[in-house]
Amino acid sequence: MTASTFLLVAFLALVTSQAIASDPSPLQDFCVADKDSPVKVNGFVCKDPMAVNADDFFKAAKLDQPRDTTKSKVGSNVTLINVMQLPGLNTLGISLARIDYAPLGQNPPHTHPRATEILTVLEGTLYVGFVTSNQADRSNKLFAKVLNKGDVFVFPQGLIHFQFNPVHDKPAVALAALSSQNPGAITIANAVFGSKPPISDDVLAKAFQVQKGTIDWLQAQFWENNHY
Numbered sequence: 001m002t003a004s005t006f007l008l009v010a011f012l013a014l015v016t017s018q019a020i021a022s023d024p025s026p027l028q029d030f031c032v033a034d035k036d037s038p039v040k041v042n043g044f045v046c047k048d049p050m051a052v053n054a055d056d057f058f059k060a061a062k063l064d065q066p067r068d069t070t071k072s073k074v075g076s077n078v079t080l081i082n083v084m085q086l087p088g089l090n091t092l093g094i095s096l097a098r099i100d101y102a103p104l105g106q107n108p109p110h111t112h113p114r115a116t117e118i119l120t121v122l123e124g125t126l127y128v129g130f131v132t133s134n135q136a137d138r139s140n141k142l143f144a145k146v147l148n149k150g151d152v153f154v155f156p157q158g159l160i161h162f163q164f165n166p167v168h169d170k171p172a173v174a175l176a177a178l179s180s181q182n183p184g185a186i187t188i189a190n191a192v193f194g195s196k197p198p199i200s201d202d203v204l205a206k207a208f209q210v211q212k213g214t215i216d217w218l219q220a221q222f223w224e225n226n227h228y
Contacts, residue, residue, distance in 0.1 A: 023093035023114070023180050032056040033083055033090035043181070044083065044090050057088035067100040069171070075105020076163075078227045083181040095181055101126070101165035101172040107226065108187055109162045115183030117155040117176050119163070121147045124172025128153050130161035160188060185227060194223030 023043075032052045033044035047056070059081060067077035082095040089095060095115070099107055101124070119128065129144030146166075147153055155161040157179070165172040192199065193215075201215040208215070 023091070025093075026091040030057075030088060031091040033087035035084075035087065044087070046090070047087070057086070059086050061085075063096075063098045063175075066171075066173070067098070069100050069102035069105055072102070072105070072226050073222075073224055074108050074226055075102035075165070076100060076107045076226050078107065078185075080227055082178075082183065089181045092181060093179055095178045095183055097176045097178065099163065099174045099176060101163065101174075103168050103170055104165060105171075106164040107162060108189060109160050110185050110187040111158055111160050112155075112178060112180070112183040112185055113158055115178040115180035116157040117161070117178050117183070119147075119153050119155065119174050119176045121149055121151050122173040122175055123149060124165060124170055125149075125167055126172055126174060127164045127166050128155075128162065130155045130159045132159065187223075187225070190223040190225065193218045193221065 028046075028049075030049075030052070031044075031046040032049075034047040035044060037045040039045045061079070061081055063079065063081075067079055069075055069077045077100045079098040079100075080095065081089075081097065083089040099119075101107070119126075126147045127144065128147055129142055132141045132143075134140060145151075145153060163174065192204065198219050201212045201219065204215045204219075205212045
């Protein structure tokens with residue numbers, strides 16, 4: 001293989017890997033998820049189109065109604081509508097979430113491994129931001145903004161981001177659209193300090209440059225999921 005041929009093959013392999021890195025494009029009008037099928041694929045097997053009806057594309061989600069944030073330690077409640085709740089989303093590459101924030105509540109730093117997110121503030125004020133991956137100068141740059149009602153902000157796929165209600169006496173509400181039928185969520189603190197089995201405290205103490213006792217205390221806390 002010549003050098004030029006090798007480079008061409010390598011380039012095509014890179015382009016192909018990027019092209020299939022997100023949800024696959026549909027090859028038919030719809031592919032309603034058959035969640036009862038024993039067949040395992042990347043996503044869900046299609047339900048027989050002749051058995052599909054309007055209810056496969058509908059959910060009485062009541063997203064107009066406030067959610068309870070009082071039971072959340074972080075003061076937020078995420079109501080996600082993805083393919084698990086709405087089978088008609090299968091292969092369509094989109095999902096939706098309503099986020100309710102208590103006064104001074106937050107949706108803590110997290111990432112969506114399979115989706116970009118666009119957030120719209122419906123009520124209140126939010127301080128939001130995301131952090132870049134490791135840069136050439138070894139920094140991680142923060143892009144942050146204070147949003148008010150009607151404002152929109154984008155969080156690129158895979159990057160750590162957060163939302164915080166800085167107002168002490170008023171709640172906030174936002175609506176998020178995500179570019180995957182199943183975007184996934186990794187809450188950073190939960191994953192690092194609440195994994196099962198736990199990550200070795202030797203590893204975390206070295207990574208965070210703190211005493212092992214601090215890590216042991218953090219791992220002993222109850223790390224909850226604010227997705228309901």
